[in-house]
Amino acid sequence: MLRRRHVAAALLALAAAYVAVRLASGRDRPHVPTYGVMGSPFGAPVAYQTCGFHTGQDWFAPTGMPIFAIAPGTVVYVGPLWMDGPGVGRGPHAIVIDHGGYHTSYSHNSVADVRPGDAVQRGQRIGAVGDEGYSGLPHLHFEKVVAPWTGDWRQPFAGCQGYTDPGDDWGWF
Numbered sequence: 001m002l003r004r005r006h007v008a009a010a011l012l013a014l015a016a017a018y019v020a021v022r023l024a025s026g027r028d029r030p031h032v033p034t035y036g037v038m039g040s041p042f043g044a045p046v047a048y049q050t051c052g053f054h055t056g057q058d059w060f061a062p063t064g065m066p067i068f069a070i071a072p073g074t075v076v077y078v079g080p081l082w083m084d085g086p087g088v089g090r091g092p093h094a095i096v097i098d099h100g101g102y103h104t105s106y107s108h109n110s111v112a113d114v115r116p117g118d119a120v121q122r123g124q125r126i127g128a129v130g131d132e133g134y135s136g137l138p139h140l141h142f143e144k145v146v147a148p149w150t151g152d153w154r155q156p157f158a159g160c161q162g163y164t165d166p167g168d169d170w171g172w173f
Contacts, residue, residue: 030070031123032170033106033142036061042165048134051160056105056143063138065129067106069120070166073099076149078112081105081133081156090141091132096149096156102164103149105156107141108132142166 040058049055076098081090090107097104097120110130120126131138147162157163 029169030166031068033057033070033104034059034061034065034067034129034140036065036129036140038168039139042163051163053160055160055163056107056141057166059129059140059142060137061129061139063110063128063130065138066125067095067109067127067129067140069097069122069124069126070104070170071099071122073097073104073120075114075116075118075120075126076103077151077153077156078114078116080153081107089133091130091135093127093130093132095126097126098149101146103145103147103157104166105141105143105145107143108135108139110138 036059038057039060040054042054042057044054045052046054074097075095077094077096079094080092081094090105091109093109093112094105094107095109095112095114106127108130109127109132112127114120114126129138129140144164144166145157145162146164147157147159150156150158
């Protein structure tokens with residue numbers, strides 16, 4: 001009986017150490033932008049976008065699924081990112097965050113939980129997945145951009161060359 005308790009205690013200690021290492025190892029990587037399936041990658045050719053290629057990643061998830069800031073930063077814009085006029089584009093609740101050296105944008109959201117000027121932390125909830133704007137299914141259109149924010153919702157970033165692949169090295173915790 002005593003041996004079983006020692007084995008059980010050792011297994012619990014091992015499991016706790018494993019979880020601690022997993023949590024710590026993900027903290028230096030960007031937090032995943034939402035819990036969903038990344039279905040449309042960056043760079044795929046598309047005819048319906050001004051740049052001619054998919055400028056971000058589409059993360060498919062149910063409406064209402066939380067959206068997270070991938071890294072610490074400051075919210076610089078919340079509102080419509082409509083490229084071609086009201087009713088199309090990225091929807092009325094898009095979020096742009098300045099991370100110092102690059103920006104991220106989160107679009108098609110059902111709601112935004114932040115305001116311009118808010119400081120956000122890695123993994124902080126900033127909104128919820130939706131299907132607002134030019135969208136057929138609920139998803140998050142997530143972009144990483146090295147170009148500066150223009151302040152113009154019709155063309156938020158100057159040119160197409162600033163869009164970069166967000167990658168796939170996400171920290172899930």
